[in-house]
Amino acid sequence: MKKKLVVIGAGMASGRMLEHLLGAAPDIFDVTLFNAESRGNYDRLMLSPVLSGEKTYEQIVTHDDAWYAAHNVDCRFGEAVVRIDRKNRVVYSNSGGAPYDALVIATGSAPFIIPVPGRDLHGVVTYRDLEDTRAMMDTRGKDAVVIGGGLLGLEAAAGMAARGARVTVVHLMGHLMERQLDPAAGYLLQKDLERRGITVHCKGATKAILGTDRAEAVLLEDGAVHPADLVCMAVGIRPETRLAVDAHLEVERGIVVDDAMRTSDPHIFALGECVEHRGQVFGLVAPLYDQARVLARTLLDQDAAFVPVQTATKLKVTGCDLFSAGDFADAPGREDIVFRDPGRGIYKRLVLEGDRIVGVVMYGDTADGAWFHGLMKDGTDIGPMRDRLIFGPAFQGGGAPDPVAAVAALPPEAEICGCNGVSKGTIMNAAMGGACTLDQMRACTKASASCGTCTGLVQQVMALALGDAVQDAPMGMCRCTDHSHEDLRRLIRAMGLKSIPAVMQELGWKTVGGCHSCRPALNYYLLAEYPLEYRDDRQSRFVNERNHANIQKDGTYSVVPRMWGGVTTPAELRAIADAAEKYGVPMVKVTGGQRIDLLGVRKEDLPHMWADLNAAGMVSGAAYSKGLRTVKTCVGQEFCRVGTQDSTGLGIKLEKLMWGSWTPHKLKLGVSGCPRNCAEATCKDIGVVCVDSGYNIVIGGAAGMEVRETVPLASTPSEDEAIQIILAVTQLYRENARYLDRIWKWMDKVGLGWIKAQVVDDMENRRALVERFEISQSVYRRDPWADLSTPSETPKWAPLADLTLEAAE
Amino acid sequence: MTIFVDIGSLDDVPAQGARVVRTAQGCVAVFRTADDRVFALEDRCSHKGGPLSEGIVHGTFVTCPLHNWVFDMNTGQAQGADEGRVRTFAAKVQEGRILIEATLLRRSAA
Structure with missing residues (x-):
């Protein structure tokens, strides 16, 4: 013989409880379900999307007639229970009784109605059920006032605004949602709502609802009157306990229950918003679901104990991103x-209390909310992570920085493979669709199939989509990061990172301040990417580039003034000779350049010598630079007698255009006037070999540790075009x-064909490249010697103090 | 108790940089970190005598400009596979001034 279970209230808590119960033991109970509303269980949390029009009622029904029928639930919808006869174990509605072996009270909560004149007028609603929601859906072009700027009230306000109502929110406290938000976040929320055309009246105490037959306006204590065809009272809820009382x-x-959800009567149980457990009442759904379980x-005589957990709040107003959890009131020891980023x-x-999180409030960007909530x-x-904590899980260095x-x-449309124009989204889709090796990815999307420099990023996107299924993670550029050089350049561009600290912060650097390997690289990438905005960081440069001279083994320096195209004058030679004598230079040598x-x-002595050389019209030769x-x-x-073109003149023109530019590695040019090639142009990074018909441009030579002959890039009869290329x-x-890749090394990676396509064949691209070079040169085509030998700079080149003198005193 | 001597303003040393102080015991490199702490080390790499004051400062480390030896400025100890140590001296910032230990005024380290 089955036991009789009667449930009063078909809400979310009792609905979930029935699912658990009937799922685990379908044959133990005959269930009778009373509900005052004339319908079964639906997801009340989703009333706001119904109100705003984003969902329909049908979409939020959680248990339909078929479900109740399949589980043999005797539904008494629209029948309010009026009395419980504990002695005989029978509940009564106005249309009859139902005996029980076990009774579950799940009457939920009732909205709080503030006792002001006019509260009973037609047009005054609460926000509790579908009837309320339907009343509010019908406010297009009308005036509506929501009393209460808490979670529910704001969802009502936003929903009606979305339906086309003119909405005013009246809130008693100084800022919105004061139970979940602090004043700063409340302010941002208010701004967002005001942008949607909602008027917000804080510190507003309602005095009366005005109107004769129906609501017409709301009068506040401060004298303000807000017109209102509809008034929604959303000032709070209280447990619905009348039956239990x-x-x-x-x-x-609320109805007092123990850990097993039993009331003071062993045959009667309660759950949901109507209960009180160890002094606490509940309004959010997560603990109610725990109670249901x-x-x-x-009810099945199994041991179980309800332990309330801290829950978080999210406001379901599209476009208002808000997260709140825990306790955030000011208190001693907190x-x-x-x-803050007010602009965004x-x-x-x-x-924090000690080293524990006790409260989280987020507005605008709540992506990390779940993570903080977990920590709490x-x-x-x-x-250990306090200094980076606020930036969220992506930026926790040390233990496990996550390059992924x-x-x-990155957004799905972010370009990962520049050669083939493949976006992150395309790669993700291909990975989900079965491309789980790099070769497969290349075959089906062409991502990283050309120059291959994006391989690391492609692998990371695949890892993102597939988890551990991708192997051969790319090598980091140094021990400070797992990102490769190529990835860093792309991420700097894609994420708009404009300083070394920003790169290190955003990309999860594992060290403080990087190292001698990554800092100069980042400095270069940033100045190349943002020539006008980025300010060169001298302290991230090798000594030679910082001091604009080559350091020697004994800590002295070598100074090389520029001689345009290798051409000099007697006056320049005199100035050099004078400087050599004046500063006691031990060796004067002619260089290979x-x-x-x-x-x-x-x-x-450096700034003094520079000033002397500047005075004779000479500038730094940058003999020390990656430039x-x-x-x-x-x-x-x-x-x-055999020269075919003005090679000296072309060399000088090129040097005058290009001096001062920074490049990934050193950049040496040569211009020979005929194929005899006296300027040895065919072992330079970029060379020109003149012929009778014009100019042969060659690239990729080297004569250092690696000896390389150049390869032809282009030929042109025009000197101007040669310069442009x-x-x-x-x-x-x-x-x-x-x-630190010379041109030849770079060319080996990207291929001569790609370079040709960019600068020889594609005229538009060539022009754009030249233009960008010129923009950069507008900043960097200047003499560092002049900048660093001013009266204010010169003293910085000398020792800070000389204690040998003090010792003598 | 260490006695200190004022050698200049913190502003005279660039963040993530260094300046040299000449002393009777040789040149001392005075470093300033990104977070405005100061360290004083012998300005002579234990490897080939390179001027550490010209190295790249990262965190509390400095890399010698000649052959990339890395030293912990807290201890003067060479890092990684390299073995060696440079002398360190007490240094601190007080009201925007840099102070280093006064023993550097003496001719010998004794």
């Missing part, structure tokens, strides 16, 4: 970590090569 069950604020077990409307606040629930000791996090943050090197200069070094030339047609290929190299 009448039955003389123990009731405090516990009660189902209790500390805050706050992140982002606010995050963590409340678990009572995690956040001491930055990739995860057609200029003169002054070796053994003391650091404190344009020399343009070596032969004498060409002007003097040479050289500037364009230089810029292409600047924008794409890995730091």
Whole structure:
């Protein structure tokens, strides 16, 4: 014989409980379900999307007639229970009784009605059920006032606004949602609502609802009157306990239950918003679902105990991103970590007690809310990560920095493979569709199938989609990061990172301040990407580039003034000779790049020597830089009997255009006036070999540790076009090569064909490259010697103090 | 108790940079980190005598400009596979001034 179970109230808690119960033991109980509303269970949390029109009622029904029929539930919908006869174990509605072996009270809560005149007028509603919702859906073009700026009230206000009503929110407190938000976040929320045309009246106490037959306006204590065809009271709820009180069950604020959800009568149970458990009442859905699980077990005579967990709040107003959990009131011993970005409307606040998170408030960007909430629930000791905590899980360095996090943050349309125009979304889709090796990915999307420099990023996107299924993670550029050079360049571009600290922060650097390997690389990538905005960081440069001279083994320096195209004058030579004598230069040497090197200069003499050389019209030769070094030339047609073009003149033109530019590695040019090639142009990074018909441009030579002969890039009869192509290929190299790759090395990776396509065949692209080079040169075509030998800079080259003198005193 | 001597303003040393102080015991490199802490080390790499004051400062480490040896400025100890140590001296910032230990005024380290 089955036991008789009667349930009063078909809400979300009792609905979930019945699912558990009937799922675990379909044949133990005959269930009778009373509900005052004339329908079964639906997802009340989803009333707001119904109100705003984003969902229909049908979409939010959780248990339909078929479900109740399939589970043999005797539904008494539209029948309100009026009395419980505990002695005889029968409940009564106005149309009859139902005996029970076990009774579950799930009457939920009732909206609180503030006792003001006019509260009974037609047009005054609460926000509790579908009837209320339907009344509010019918407010297009009308005036509506919502009393109460809490979670429910704001969802009502936003929903009616979306339906086309003119909405005013009247809120008693100083800021909206004061139980979940602090004033700063409440302010951002108010701004967002006001942008949607909702009027917000804080510190507004309702005095009366005005109107004769129906609501017409709301009068406040401060005298303000807000017109209102509809008034929604959403000032709070209280547990619905009338039946329990009448039955003389123990009731405090709610119906008192023990850990097993049993009331003071062993045959009567309760759950949901109507109960009080250990002094606490509940309004959010998560603990109610926990109660449902516990009660189902209790009814089956299984042990179970309800333990309330901290729950978080999210506001279901599309476009208002808000998260709140825990306790965030000011209290002694509590500390805050706050992140504000008012321009983007982002606010995050963590409340700490000792090394534990006790409260989280987020507005505008709540992506990390669940993570913080987890730390709070678990009572995690956040001491070790406190300095980065606010930035969320993606930026927790040390233990397990996650390079995939930055990739995860990219939007689907972000371009990953530049050669083939493949976006992150395309790669994700292909991975989901079965491409789980790099080769398969290349075959089906062409991502990383051309120059291959995006391989690391492609693998990371695949890892994002597939988890651990992808192997061969890319090598990091140094031990400070798992990102490769190529990835970093792309991420700097894609994420708009404009400083070294920003890169390190956003991309999860594992060290503080990087190292001597990554800092110069990042400095270069940033200045190449953002020539006008980024300010060169001298402290991230190798000594030679920082001091604009080459350090020697004894700590002295060598100084090389520029000689344009290797051409000098008696006056320049005199100035160099004078400087060599004045500063006691131990060696004067002619370099391989057609200029003169002054070796053994003391650091404190550098700015003085530079000033002297500047005065004679000379600038830094940048003999120390990852940048344009020399343009070596032969004498060409002007003097040479076999010269075909003005190679010296072209060399000088190129050097005057390109000096001061920074490149991934050193950049040496040569211009020879005929194929005899006296300027050795065919072992330079970029060379020109003149012929009778014009100019042969060659690239990719080297004569250092690696000896390489150049390969032909282009030929042109026009000197102007030759210059344009050289500037364009230089810029292409600047924008794409890995730091410390010479042109030949870069060319080996991307292929000569790709370079040709960019700068020779594609005229439009060539022009754009030249233009970008020129923009960068507008900043960098200036003499560092002049900048660093001013009266204010000069003293910085000398020792800070000389204690040998003090010792003598 | 360590006695300190004022050698200049914190502003005289660039963040993530260094300046040299000449002392009777040789040149001392005074470093300033990104978070405005100061360290004083012998300005001579234990490897080939390179001027550490010209190295790249990262965190509390400095990389020698000649052959990329890395030293922990807290201890003067070479990092990684390299073995060696440079002398360190007490240094601190007080009201925007840099102070280093006064023993550097003496001719010998004794």
